[in-house]
Amino acid sequence: MTDTPAPRPIEDAIRARRSIRGLEGPPLPPEQVEALVLLACTAPAPHHTQPWRFVEVSPERRSALATAMGEAWRADLDRDGVPVAQQDRALARSRRQVEGAPTLLLGCLVADGLRVYQDDRRARAEWGLAQHSFGAALQNILLAAASRGLGAFWISAPLYAQDAVRSALDLDEAWQPQAFVALGHPSADYRPFDRPEPDLGVHFTRR
C-alpha cells in the first residue's frame, strides 16, 4: 500500500481563488504587472509555441476603448432585437468595468507556430489548441493574483468585439483579442457569488 501524499499548498490556492469583481485601490505597480505576465507565459502551449500577447491598457485609452466595444456590442444587440433600455444598462455596466478596473490587462492570441490545415475541422481544432493555452495562461494570472492578495476577474467582452478592440488600441492585425483581466485590491465589502460544490457524479466517469 502506498501512502497518500499530503495536499500541497498549491491546491489550497486553487480552491481559494475566486472572481473578485469589487476592485479598488491604485493600479498595480509596473513590476507586479510584468511578474504576472511572465507567470502567464509559463502556461503549457501547443507545439512549443508562445501564442500569448498581453497589453496593459492605460486609463487614458479606456473611454475610447469602451465606446468602440460598446458600438460593436450595440450592433449585435440591435440585431438580436434587445430593447434599447436593456442595451443601455449592459453597455453602462461594461463601461464601468473597463474604466473602473485599477489595472486592466488585455490578453490576445497570435497564430505563430500553429499548423496550417486546409480543412476546416483541423483548422478549428488547431486554433482550439491555442485557446486552451490562453485559458491556462489566464488561470496562472488569476491564481498568482489571488496568492498575492489581489482581486481579479476575467472579462470576455473583447472576444466578441475583436476588431473594435484592435483598432481602439492600435494593435497589430495578427493579435486576436480574447479577454480582459481586471486587477486591483478586493473591496472589503465584496462577496463572491456562491460557487456550487463540484459533483464528481456529474463531472467524472470511468469507462
Ligand SMILES: Cc1cc2nc3c(=O)[nH]c(=O)nc-3n(C[C@H](O)[C@H](O)[C@H](O)COP(=O)(O)O)c2cc1C
Ligand atoms: C472564459 C471565461 C469567461 C468569463 N467571462 C466573464 C465575464 O465576462 N465577466 C465576469 O464577471 N466574469 C467572467 N468569467 C468569470 C466566471 O463568471 C467565474 O469564473 C465563475 O462565475 C465562477 O466563479 P469563480 O471564478 O469565483 O470560481 C469568465 C470566466 C471564464 C473562464
